[in-house]
Amino acid sequence: MTIKSRLRHSHIFMMLVPIILVAMIMLTLRFYFFEKYNNSNNVNAFEKITDGFENYYNYIVRQIDVTALTEPNKFEDSKFISEFNEEIEKNGYAIVIRKNDTIAYKSPIIKTLQIENGLEPFGFLPDKNNSAVDKTYLDESIVKLNQKDFYFEDGSEGSIFIYFRTREAISIINKLMLFIMIFIVVVLLTTLAVITYIVSKSIVNPLNKLSYAANEIRKGNLDYEVSVNCKDEVGELYQSFEEMRKRLKESLVQQNQYEENRKELISNISHDLRTPITSIKGYIQGIKDGIADSPEKMEKYINTIAGKADDMDKLIEELFLFSKLDLKKFPFNYQKIDVTEYLKDCVEELSFDLNKNNINLDFEYTEKKLFCSADVQQLKRVILNIITNASKYFYNDKGPKIVITLVDKKDNVEISISDNGIGMSSEILPNIFDRFYRGDSARNTTTGGSGLGLAICRSIIEEHGGIIWAESELGEGTCIRFTLPKVVGEFLR
Structure with missing residues (x-):
């Protein structure tokens, strides 16, 4: 895999991994809180936010429906009403109980609101199924969700109005958003750190080895081999570096060989030139000393000198030819x-x-x-x-x-x-x-x-x-x- 592809994949992973992790955590938390709600009557804020508070709202409606059907007079029992209100008030809900046209109970959190004249009459429902939510905002923080009508045991008309305090939801949403943002940042930083470490390790480590090899070659150690199994740009760089090292080594060997050849050439030329020169000098000295005291000897000496001179000329010519051939200049x-x-x-x-x-x-x-x-x-x-x-x-x-x-x-x-x-x-x-x-x-x-x-x-x-x-x-x-x-x-x- 090339470095370009590796970086592209790492960028994709950095985008996908945090998304997948956040989704998994959110599903896990949702499942956890959903199960918790099913197993108990305490529903926490997280579930209210993830399901739009619908689960807990339905729970309140069921409690009211069951009580109104089986024991409607409990809505006149102050102890029962206080416990019920205390339970729902923890999650931002409030109720108003009306018997005939008289307000029998009002939750403390809405006690100061003048809502009596705004209550719908008995039998007024937004739909026939008695399950829709009719949201009526009393002010910026209180919203009426629904109205449940029933009959007391004495036949009196009873109505329960359900309210919700929105600032509780806003506070929970803000906290949850902060938690999610922190969690996403942590996941992003962790993913970035892990992927950066893995990618950099796969790139930097081979480059460090290559740097060490370059220092070894700089010191003159041309026998230091480098090898890598990757088939990306770094692998190509390794191959080029190794080829360069081999060529440098061959060049050094050739240079040493040329130096030895040069020394040998000088030695051989010196020997091959010295021999005829020594012979020529000997015959010339013989002529000067009068050893060639006859025409025959003189001719012999002169012919010998001429032959040695021809040998020297031929040697020089061959040296010149070989030099031009060796230098590829012939x-x-x-x-x-x-x-x-x-x-x-x-x-x-x-x-x-x-x-x-x-x-x-x-x-x-x-x-x-x-x-x-x-x-x-x-x-x-x-x-x-x-x-x-x-x-x-x-x-x-x-x-x-x-x-x-x-x-x-x-x-x-x-x-x-x-x-x-x-x-x-x-x-x-x-x-x-x-x-x-x-x-x-x-x-x-x-x-x-x-x-x-x-x-x-x-x-x-x-x-x-x-x-x-x-x-x-x-x-x-x-x-x-x-x-x-x-x-x-x-x-x-």
């Missing part, structure tokens, strides 16, 4: 090529130099037309680097052979360059595409090379959208394979 000139025809041209061009070293270069392919998008110069550099590297590691007693194979795959073309050379051990194989890596532990110059050739190949192939890998067994030769995405029409697959 410009590639892609074009659609027929892979079969392109490789035929490469084999024809490379075979001339390889044959001088008694190395046989073959090409195995299918007649099917296969197209891909490639930078022809950089793709040629890949093939040349692999073949040059392979031509350095052959057995003297075997006929050196290199085979280029073109295979059609579903979405790619696969080019493999295999040889029957000395091969590589499984320990060496995973590292051959790392920069400055050489399989010979002594890093000698017998085979030459900068250690960047295969690293450059990997960068170029990956920029083309392909992958490159090696397969080899010690003593059985090596096969380096790479793929290039096919072109369908004018577009890459």
Whole structure:
């Protein structure tokens, strides 16, 4: 549930819960007082208000009807009348008893009112059922509710007039309204506090955990993980925070790795440049000391110096190329090529130099037309680097052979360059595409090379959208394979 939905539901609950609670309390109180009235003759003010005093009024009418029917002369008994009046007066009621045309009794609370001339004659009823309430206001605080007629035992006409003092009801209503208002306020505040606590706990607690996690990361503890099971905005924030933490950690690892690589690069460059420079300086010093005392020696020294200078130039060029590839700043000139025809041209061009070293270069392919998008110069550099590297590691007693194979795959073309050379051990194989890596532990110059050739190949192939890998067994030769995405029409697959 989202925070927005949670807040909306909490607002609904804050409106509904107090209403439901107030209604339940009111019904409970009403039921309680109703039962109390049914079980006793004492009816309290609450029931009078909730039922418009009708229950108690009906009770008075029943008492009068029963007494008038069974013992009408009790209305002449002062003790009975006083007790009856005392009971009803507690609830704001009063009576006037008339025998024939004479007022026999008047409740104390209306004794000062001059009401004799305003009394209806015997037999005057507002309806035939003798049950309607005819409200006649005597003043602002006294109202006449009804008139009950009967006969005394001697046949005299008797009438009982029922009155109600309204200020009693107003006082009770005011007290009850105050009670209800206080009760509603208490229920509202309690509901608001409970719901606010529940909602805030579900929001604030995860945010506190997130704040603690942020402080841990600020201290450099990128291993501190955060997790939450909710699927709202807070859960999304947790996921974003955790993703940020993982990326920061990866960035730090990469930064450390780059720093190590930088140190290794400087060390390797220093080593690979120092070796030819030291050799050049040695030969120059030999010339200065007169060791090259013949034209043949002088030529040899000069050719050696020139060769070392060429090695340095090639190393610097490869370093420059690898740096631009590594920084993704090398410009590639892609074009659609027929892979079969392109490789035929490469084999024809490379075979001339390889044959001088008694190395046989073959090409195995299918007649099917296969197209891909490639930078022809950089793709040629890949093939040349692999073949040059392979031509350095052959057995003297075997006929050196290199085979280029073109295979059609579903979405790619696969080019493999295999040889029957000395091969590589499984320990060496995973590292051959790392920069400055050489399989010979002594890093000698017998085979030459900068250690960047295969690293450059990997960068170029990956920029083309392909992958490159090696397969080899010690003593059985090596096969380096790479793929290039096919072109369908004018577009890459």
